Amino acid sequence: MYRNILIATDGSELATDAARQGIALAKSLGSKVTVIKVTEPPYGYDANLPADAQPGIVQAAREEAKAILAGLADAARSAGVPCETVHVEQGPPYLSIIETAQAKSCDLIVMGSHGRSGVAAVVVGSHTMKVLTHSKIPVLVYR
Numbered sequence: 001m002y003r004n005i006l007i008a009t010d011g012s013e014l015a016t017d018a019a020r021q022g023i024a025l026a027k028s029l030g031s032k033v034t035v036i037k038v039t040e041p042p043y044g045y046d047a048n049l050p051a052d053a054q055p056g057i058v059q060a061a062r063e064e065a066k067a068i069l070a071g072l073a074d075a076a077r078s079a080g081v082p083c084e085t086v087h088v089e090q091g092p093p094y095l096s097i098i099e100t101a102q103a104k105s106c107d108l109i110v111m112g113s114h115g116r117s118g119v120a121a122v123v124v125g126s127h128t129m130k131v132l133t134h135s136k137i138p139v140l141v142y143r
Helices: 013-029 051-078 093-103 119-134
Strands: 004-009 032-038 083-088 108-112 139-142
Touching (some): 004 051, 013 032, 013 108, 013 139, 083 093, 093 108, 093 119, 108 119
Parallel strands (some): 032 083
């Protein structure tokens, strides 16, 4: 049915739960997974920070993404599911998710209904809605 499932994550608890469900689905279907983390520039940029502090912010965002992706890759491997990870450092996130799904020949996208709390939840939730609205690939939204 589905051979390559794209799992989109932001590292939030709900996204991690959605990813684990996506991995379980992939295992039951004998599918592989591609896990994507999109980090929007400027990574929490603050105009009041000195310019030499900005590379540290970028590096911290990369390290966070690497850790999130490694954790999900380990979960997939533990479940016996082949896994590829992708970190995209440019947005908009919904478009990066859709484009990656197309480029990797994914036939299903799995993602949480919303991500982090507060203002970030509104932003991430809007990305889920945009993926639902613009994707021609089926989308499974975990709540």
